[in-house]
Amino acid sequence: MTTCRIRYARIAAPVLLLSLLAGCVSNQPKDEAKPEPAPPVAEKKAAAPTAATKTAAPKPAGKNGYDLSKNKPVTDSTKVESGQGTMVKGINNWEGEVTGVPAAKSRFTNLRIGMSQQQVVDIAGQPTDQGAYVTGKAFIPFYFGSDRSRWEMVYKGQGRLIFSNQAGFGSGYYLTWIIHNANEGGYR
DSSP: OHHHHHHHHHHHHHHHHHHHHHHHHHTSOOOOOOOOOOOOOOOOOOSSOOTTTSOOOOOOOOGGGOOOTTOOOOSOGGGOOTTSSEEEEOGGGOEEEEESOOOTTOGGGGOOTTOBHHHHHHHHOOOSEEEEEEOGGGGSTTOOSSOSEEEEEEETTTEEEEEEEOSTTOOOEEEEEEEEOTTOOSOO
16 A cells, blocks of 8 residues: 555656646736727928927026025924925035025025035034934834934024034934925024
8 A cells, every 4th residue: 555655646746746837837917908009190291399398497496506495484494395496505515404494694595405504503603402312223124324314403584504414323414304494483
């Protein structure tokens, strides 16, 4: 009886293997009929370029090369979300955002994304209020990139400045978000 089982196993194993392989091959997606592209439409000859075909002249960049033309005025800095402003690339390849419209004679117009805290304080002066908080990246195991924690400086009548920590184990903070708000109360 054991010889019968051995013979059965010798025959069944290759048959089982072939049936599995055949099943894998048969489950491949079938070539579906692809629709043919529509025939090209005869092009119309235009005598003169229309207003739609003219390229718009690039909008002039603001001070420091930031184009703030799409920004809207900010009324409450605590309700501002990332992505509502203009994404910019600053000094030392720091990327950040500028939100809102600068107030008249604002010291924020001289700031650049990527500046250190001390550089900002030298230009904008001492803030009305300031403080730190952690971001969600602080809870990612073995994450040593930047933006694990942030430092926020609030200036009455001008807005807020958000700094992100540098990558690695450094302790420096660099400017990554400028929120212009002429109605800023001055406290967090």
